[in-house]
Each structure stands twice: as C-alpha cells, then as structure tokens.
Amino acid sequence: xxxxxxxxxRFPTGLLTSAREVKAARxxxxxxxxxxxxxxxxxxxxxxxxxxxxxxxxxIRARTGPHPDAGPLIRALREGDERxx
Numbered sequence: 001x002x003x004x005x006x007x008x009x010r011f012p013t014g015l016l017t018s019a020r021e022v023k024a025a026r027x028x029x030x031x032x033x034x035x036x037x038x039x040x041x042x043x044x045x046x047x048x049x050x051x052x053x054x055x056x057x058x059x060i061r062a063r064t065g066p067h068p069d070a071g072p073l074i075r076a077l078r079e080g081d082e083r084x085x
Contacts (some may be wrong), residue, residue, distance in 0.1 A: 023071070 011019070023032045 019032055023029060
C-alpha cells in the first residue's frame with residue numbers, strides 16, 4: 001500500500017456538505033478527496049502538455065511558415081493516383 005501522510009484541510013461548509021452527499025455509501029470522504037486530487041493533477045498536466053504543444057506549433061510555424069494541406073495528396077495516394085506499381 002502506498003504511504004500516506006495526514007494533513008488538515010479546511011473546506012467551505014457547502015462544499016463539504018456536497019461532497020458528503022455525492023460520495024458512494026462505501027466510499028470514505030478521504031477516498032473521494034484523494035481521487036479528486038488525482039484527477040485534478042492529471043487535468044492540469046494535460047493542460048500543461050497542450051499549452052506546450054501549442055507553443056511549439058507556433059514556434060515551428062514562425063520558423064518554417066505554414067505548411068500546405070496534405071489532405072489532397074493523401075486522398076490521391078489512397079485512390080492510387082501517382083502510386084508506383
């Protein structure tokens with residue numbers, strides 16, 4: 001089992017009440033909070049990755065200019081046009 005550390009968290013009363021109402025009957029409030037924190041960490045990491053990708057795309061576009069749409073070439077290749085036998 002993963003090591004755990006005890007901390008004290010002060011929740012707004014309404015949020016704590018809502019959390020108690022939505023948690024499953026066999027789920028502890030601690031489990032609900034731990035899962036919520038895990039989800040939030042993954043969400044923020046995903047947002048950070050997205051931001052990095054967008055910045056990299058902008059840097060590449062600034063350096064190389066816009067690239068032509070590859071869609072027509074891909075369709076032509078799929079249909080056999082310009083395909084070598």
